[in-house]
Amino acid sequence: MEISLRGKKALVGGSSQGIGKAIGQQLAASGASVTLMARSGNKMKDIISELPTDQGQKHQFLEVDFTNFNSYQEIIGGYFRDNSVDILVNNTQGPASGGAMDKHVEDYQTAFDLLFKTVVFTTELALKGMIAQKYGRIINIASVSVKEPLSYLTLSNSIRAAVTTWAKTLAADVGHYGITVNSTLTGYFDTERLKGLNGAKAKSFGIPIEEVNQQMLANVPVCRFGDPKEYGYLVAFLASEQASFITGTNIPIDGGMLKSL
Structure with missing residues (x-):
């Protein structure tokens, strides 16, 4: 099976590094014109310079701060006044780590503003064009913690769960327009975010970061962290015509880590 996204336009959040970057790269490799969206303009400029254009793709980027909703609202609103997208990948940086007793x-x-408000606002804007053309793919990057909460990620546990239940509701509302809405549940991937979280945990417990890594991998049946490229493959499939009968789902990509069905 060949995944072709030729002629499609994609908007990918949090795409200056890690999973978002890998998603943008794979969508472009599959033929889509990609708009990257993140805080680091210099990083995105470098990424775009390396994205393929052999299928007529035209790539660009938006420099946004997901933590500043008013500024984000203005920038993304301006983008959608002049553009429409076929594929929307809702992805932002994660909130601060910590347990329930640490947060107020x-x-x-x-x-909520970072993980939910920006997602809903962006999706509302993207839906206008998708409904008009009777085609769209909305993919939310969530976490395995919405099914099995992680004690040190109480904010992510809570708000990402809201995103996935909202997405399930939206999928039922827009399916007849040829629009699918799915969420991917992220496990342990070899990214800057994971390195930062594990570094903080190692410091908190006074142990080497390698020990933290090994404790994590003990819960992953495939015995390794995921490669962000593998995430890109899943999203490219969900963005394709071949995935038109898949909607309203939460799809784990976690090397078998989740114990629940």
Whole structure:
């Protein structure tokens, strides 16, 4: 099976590094014109310079700060005044780590604005064009913690769970327009985010980061961290015509880590 996204336009959040970057690269390799979206303009400029254009793709980027909703609203609103997309990948940086006893109501509001408010606002804008053309792919990058909460990620656990239940509801509302809505549940991937979280945990417990890594891998049946490229393969499939009968799902990509069905 060949995945072709030729002629499609994609908007990918959090795409200056890690999983978002790998998704943008794979969508472009499959033929899509990609708009990257993140805080680091220099990083995105370098990524775009290496993206393929052999299928007529035209790539660009938006320099946005997901933590500043007012600024984000203005920038993304301006983008959609002049553009439409076929594929929307909702992805942002994660909120601060910490347990439930470490967080206060203001922290949950900040995480809500970052993980939920930006996603809903962007999706509302993207849906206008998708409904008009009767085609669209909305893919939300979530976490395995919505099924099995991780004690040190209480903000992510809480707000990403809201995103996935919202997505399930939206999928039922827009399916008749030829639009699919799916969420991917991220396990342990070899990214800057994971290195940062594990470094903080190692410091907190006074142990080497290698020990933290090994403790994590003990829970992963395939005995390794994921390669971000593998994430790109899954999203490219969900963005394709071949995935038109898949919607309203939460798809783990975790090397078998989740114990629940």
